[in-house]
Amino acid sequence: MANPAKSCADTVAATAWWRTGIIYQIYPRSFQDSNGDGVGDLPGIITRLDYLAALGIDAIWLSPVYPSPMADFGYDISDHTDVHPLFGTLADLDRLIACAHGRGLKVILDFVPNHTSHEHPWFLNARSARTSARRDWYIWRDPAPGGGPPNNWLSEFGGSAWTFDAATGQCYHHAFLKEQPDLNWRNPEVVAAMHAIMEFWFRRGVDGLRVDAVFHVMKDADFRDNPVNPAFHEGMDPYHRLLPVHSADTAEVQIVVAGLRQVAKRFGDRLLIGEAYLPFDRLAAYFGRAGDGVQLPFNFALIGAPWRAEAIAGLITAYEASLPKGAWPNWVLSNHDRPRIAGRVGPDQARVAAMLLLTLRGTPTLYYGDELGMAQVTVPRDRIHDPYEKNVPGLGLGRDGARTPMQWDGSRFAGFSTVEPWLPLADDATEVNVKAEKGEASSMLTLTRRLIDLRRRHGALNAGDYGPILAEGNLLLFVREGPGETLLVALNFGDEPLSAALPGASGRGEILLSTCCDREGEAVHGLLPLRPNEGVVVAAGT
Ligand code: GLC
Numbered sequence: 326m327a328n329p330a331k332s333c334a335d336t337v338a339a340t341a342w343w344r345t346g347i348i349y350q351i352y353p354r355s356f357q358d359s360n361g362d363g364v365g366d367l368p369g370i371i372t373r374l375d376y377l378a379a380l381g382i383d384a385i386w387l388s389p390v391y392p393s394p395m396a397d398f399g400y401d402i403s404d405h406t407d408v409h410p411l412f413g414t415l416a417d418l419d420r421l422i423a424c425a426h427g428r429g430l431k432v433i434l435d436f437v438p439n440h441t442s443h444e445h446p447w448f449l450n451a452r453s454a455r456t457s458a459r460r461d462w463y464i465w466r467d468p469a470p471g472g473g474p475p476n477n478w479l480s481e482f483g484g485s486a487w488t489f490d491a492a493t494g495q496c497y498h499h500a501f502l503k504e505q506p507d508l509n510w511r512n513p514e515v516v517a518a519m520h521a522i523m524e525f526w527f528r529r530g531v532d533g534l535r536v537d538a539v540f541h542v543m544k545d546a547d548f549r550d551n552p553v554n555p556a557f558h559e560g561m562d563p564y565h566r567l568l569p570v571h572s573a574d575t576a577e578v579q580i581v582v583a584g585l586r587q588v589a590k591r592f593g594d595r596l597l598i599g600e601a602y603l604p605f606d607r608l609a610a611y612f613g614r615a616g617d618g619v620q621l622p623f624n625f626a627l628i629g630a631p632w633r634a635e636a637i638a639g640l641i642t643a644y645e646a647s648l649p650k651g652a653w654p655n656w657v658l659s660n661h662d663r664p665r666i667a668g669r670v671g672p673d674q675a676r677v678a679a680m681l682l683l684t685l686r687g688t689p690t691l692y693y694g695d696e697l698g699m700a701q702v703t704v705p706r707d708r709i710h711d712p713y714e715k716n717v718p719g720l721g722l723g724r725d726g727a728r729t730p731m732q733w734d735g736s737r738f739a740g741f742s743t744v745e746p747w748l749p750l751a752d753d754a755t756e757v758n759v760k761a762e763k764g765e766a767s768s769m770l771t772l773t774r775r776l777i778d779l780r781r782r783h784g785a786l787n788a789g790d791y792g793p794i795l796a797e798g799n800l801l802l803f804v805r806e807g808p809g810e811t812l813l814v815a816l817n818f819g820d821e822p823l824s825a826a827l828p829g830a831s832g833r834g835e836i837l838l839s840t841c842c843d844r845e846g847e848a849v850h851g852l853l854p855l856r857p858n859e860g861v862v863v864a865a866g867t
Pocket residue numbers: 397400401437501537538600661662
């Protein structure tokens with residue numbers, strides 16, 4: 326007999342908004358400045374909610390807006406339940422949540438469980454004495470005999486993951502900057518304090534949390550050295566000299582994740598999105614067993630993939646095959662940590678990429694400005710802010726180029742601010758901007774809007790099955806199938822024209838959308854011609 330409790334939970338999960346929804350990431354420093362200081366803020370975001378609602382997305386995710394010394398631009402939090410004055414006030418955030426909800430938009434905040442700022446009162450207390458109340462809230466070890474770090478673990482942002490604290494004679498662990506000491510999730514007081522922070526935001530109406538660097542939260546209990554990476558070579562990020570098997574993605578991470586999900590469940594199962602850069606076989610664990618993981622462990626495969634039809638087809642198939650039963654997929658093209666898609670594949674293929682993102686099975690996350698085709702900006706040396714680039718220079722790891730101000734119009738500061746913004750604008754901001762692209766029939770913005778609209782209107786796209794058909798040369802062809810409809814997606818990854826043979830008994834179909842925005846309604850029979858860098862969605866005939 327069916328378990329009624331289980332089938333009820335399944336029904337809730339099957340209708341959850343985030344399955345058919347589209348998430349839009351905002352980097353708050355760079356979205357809209359409202360007070361003329363060159364840095365974006367919450368009141369600025371509020372003034373742009375109508376734009377976001379009209380774009381057709383379902384949820385906004387804000388990178389951290391909490392008080393922070395900004396060593397890592399907000400990912401070093403010194404107070405988890407307030408707002409940094411740069412961004413506004415807690416009242417502004419409440420207003421943003423209410424205004425977003427008023428427009429049918431969900432709000433997702435960033436939650437950073439792995440570490441705090443070194444200026445957080447918890448850490449100030451912890452480092453004040455070995456006997457302090459919060460000492461064990463962080464990870465302290467004696468230096469190696471004769472000095473030096475306790476083991477060979479590396480920081481993701483360069484150098485050792487250990488910093489010696491002269492006052493108390495021990496080292497503390499930090500997976501990222503030394504200004505971001507790692508919390509000790511083995512301490513139940515830390516667990517309770519972090520859960521209370523989640524509750525604080527859920528009570529304020531936040532619809533979900535994006536859980537930062539979640540795979541780092543539990544380290545090996547014995548602090549064993551990490552093994553050397555045999556595949557390491559010069560030119561790679563020095564962090565990859567070792568395989569972080571004992572410092573990240575340990576089996577015990579899942580205990581912490583299950584605890585987070587329990588909190589989310591107490592609030593009607595709010596959405597948790599986990600950030601973990603892992604291969605599919607490792608990522609699958611973050612869905613949990615029997616619904617105790619995060620609903621969406623970020624799938625970053627498209628970010629690192631070679632931009633070739635066969636490679637993309639292979640990773641889609643591998644990802645689909647890796648999903649545990651009942652798990653819902655998701656896809657990401659860009660974020661605030663990696664180069665923008667237009668920078669990686671060029672402006673023409675960025676259109677194909679947008680069609681791919683918005684026609685695949687699974688929740689898409691769209692990075693602000695990608696809907697305009699915003700470029701990856703080369704930031705001059707004297708304007709670099711990113712600590713990663715400063716610590717590990719010259720390898721192209723810097724993140725500032727993907728964090729430049731949103732381009733709203735063709736004015737001097739692109740409608741983002743009235744003063745020189747904190748990061749430079751892209752050179753082409755006078756042409757690539759919301760105002761210029763809005764009324765333009767074939768602009769990237771128009772294409773993105775139409776893709777979003779198509780995805781919303783077609784169950785085959787937002788909830789249907791995925792089926793691979795062909796990946797050959799520059800052609801990628803796949804099918805999305807829902808009740809009563811079959812849609813074909815044909816993408817040309819190259820700059821030469823090609824033809825795709827339409828599958829199905831009749832070989833007939835009708836074009837619903839082309840990346841060039843100009844073939845809607847065109848009947849196709851047998852062979853579907855594709856122009857260079859063109860993608861089309863076809864409704865298959867019967
Ligand atoms: C995540 C964030 C990144 C941050 C790091 C440390 O990877 O996305 O921006 O620097 O965590 O918090």
